[in-house]
Amino acid sequence: MTALLTRDAAGLPAAPVRLVHLGLGAFHRAHQAWWTAAVDPDNEWGIAAFSGRNPGAAEVLARQDGLFTLVERGPQRDLPQVVPSIVQAIEGARVDRLAELVAAETTVAVTMTVTEAGYGLQPGSPLARLVAALRARYRAGGAPIAIVPCDNLPGNGAVVRAALLELADADLEQWIEGSVSFVSTSVDRITPRLADADLDIAERLGGLADRAPVITEPFRDWTLSGAFPAGRPPWELAGAKFVDDIAPYEKRKLWLLNGAHSLLAALGQLRGHELVAQAIIDPVCREGVIEFWAEARRAIDDESLGLDAYCAALLERFENPRIRHELAQIALDAETKLRLRIVPVARAERAAGRGADGCARAIAAWCALVGGRVEGLDRDLAADTGFMSTVSAELAVMQRSRA
Numbered sequence: 001m002t003a004l005l006t007r008d009a010a011g012l013p014a015a016p017v018r019l020v021h022l023g024l025g026a027f028h029r030a031h032q033a034w035w036t037a038a039v040d041p042d043n044e045w046g047i048a049a050f051s052g053r054n055p056g057a058a059e060v061l062a063r064q065d066g067l068f069t070l071v072e073r074g075p076q077r078d079l080p081q082v083v084p085s086i087v088q089a090i091e092g093a094r095v096d097r098l099a100e101l102v103a104a105e106t107t108v109a110v111t112m113t114v115t116e117a118g119y120g121l122q123p124g125s126p127l128a129r130l131v132a133a134l135r136a137r138y139r140a141g142g143a144p145i146a147i148v149p150c151d152n153l154p155g156n157g158a159v160v161r162a163a164l165l166e167l168a169d170a171d172l173e174q175w176i177e178g179s180v181s182f183v184s185t186s187v188d189r190i191t192p193r194l195a196d197a198d199l200d201i202a203e204r205l206g207g208l209a210d211r212a213p214v215i216t217e218p219f220r221d222w223t224l225s226g227a228f229p230a231g232r233p234p235w236e237l238a239g240a241k242f243v244d245d246i247a248p249y250e251k252r253k254l255w256l257l258n259g260a261h262s263l264l265a266a267l268g269q270l271r272g273h274e275l276v277a278q279a280i281i282d283p284v285c286r287e288g289v290i291e292f293w294a295e296a297r298r299a300i301d302d303e304s305l306g307l308d309a310y311c312a313a314l315l316e317r318f319e320n321p322r323i324r325h326e327l328a329q330i331a332l333d334a335e336t337k338l339r340l341r342i343v344p345v346a347r348a349e350r351a352a353g354r355g356a357d358g359c360a361r362a363i364a365a366w367c368a369l370v371g372g373r374v375e376g377l378d379r380d381l382a383a384d385t386g387f388m389s390t391v392s393a394e395l396a397v398m399q400r401s402r403a
Ligand code: CS2
Pocket: 152, 187, 188, 189, 190, 191, 257, 258, 261, 262, 329, 330, 331, 337
């Protein structure tokens, strides 16, 4: 039997903890954990990562001392590597450990991937846990720190700042305003949930036994805007971009990639597909994406962003036949996602006096698939009779072809 992937077996000593992460999913491991490892030849930047929606994730990874195999799956081949940057994998409910690690002066930043729907303020939520941990840092001397949300929400730094200030009492509020920096980021790397058939991928590729491998696409992108008052890994050495104005990059990613994903998730499943790679070669779905992109590109309205090349690359990424990206996974939390990915484009098109037919089709597909209601999505669009009649017409076509 192959030995289990551990630091001893792999000869990979743990770096000291300098970063804390909330949300130990596959995406974090393919993105921030990969990025940190890629720029850390001297083993200086360890991550303590807390599990989110899936508590079991910490346990499996802890048994491997935080190590996992990341397989970059291109259209032709698999490229595996062991990622050593996560040095502690901790159950999310351990708020005591979170407070201790965030209070440590050696910790320079807290990154987060808690999903778009994970930014609520209720007790026990990631933000409620984070505010308690920041209070511990404030009490321990109050060294400055950066908070770095990495979910697909526009202005995610400002969103988290407003939320934490709402949760904080007066003293803490003042300290947060003076000493906590909020960094907005746009993140990109298509990383589907692992299929059961791939659980032994690391061993098949000649590695140690790994119960927590991650499969991702070769492409990656990370754009950040904001200060790191206590320092950070030199992520730019592996291609991260630091910019003053993140808004255009966010729109490009959120509307063109994620918007198309949400459209494919609904329309593709209605048409009987299971995976992104299947839906994107169905002419009806592809036409839908192209039409929606034309609308989104008008709303982005920034030719310096190279949108032709970006969309051409997106088609290739979606078509990668070796990436099993389930439409059902993308369809989770659809209402929140459509509100961020499709609604702003629809509103911009309608305000400019255009039909927004591509957006209407995406929304109609969601209505047809799960019985969603435009009223719950956006009041203004629901009150826009022209738009609603397009949605109804699209919906009727979809229901007819389904019956
Ligand atoms: C997807 C994203 O599940 C979804 O909603 O649209 O996870 C997408 O794969 C990533 O944002 C790619 O960077």
